[in-house]
Amino acid sequence: MGRSRGGLTTKIHALVDADGRPIRLKLTAGQAHDGRSAADMFETVRPGQILLADRAYDSDDLRKNLKARGVWGCIRPMPNRVHIPVFSP
Numbered sequence: 359m360g361r362s363r364g365g366l367t368t369k370i371h372a373l374v375d376a377d378g379r380p381i382r383l384k385l386t387a388g389q390a391h392d393g394r395s396a397a398d399m400f401e402t403v404r405p406g407q408i409l410l411a412d413r414a415y416d417s418d419d420l421r422k423n424l425k426a427r428g429v430w431g432c433i434r435p436m437p438n439r440v441h442i443p444v445f446s447p
Contacts, residue, residue: 371396373403393417403429 367388373381381402386395392414400420403409405428413434421443424431435442 371399373399393420405429408432
């Protein structure tokens with residue numbers, strides 16, 4: 359549990375396959391940054407696969423890591439980005 363504006367909270371990060379079956383789950387404190395907290399979960403994504411992620415995981419570091427491993431990241435960009443990466447809704 360972690361303290362945030364809403365009180366004591368916990369986040370559940372889930373990596374699922376194309377059918378929605380869980381591959382990895384991780385609990386973090388509510389105030390923890392999503393992208394940095396769950397970065398180690400993406401190690402199971404293999405070359406040729408596509409990672410669909412929420413904008414909370416949008417970071418240049420994650421995108422570079424995925425690209426270097428041959429994974430295409432389809433991550434909705436944060437609205438305050440200056441250089442908007444390719445995204446397919």
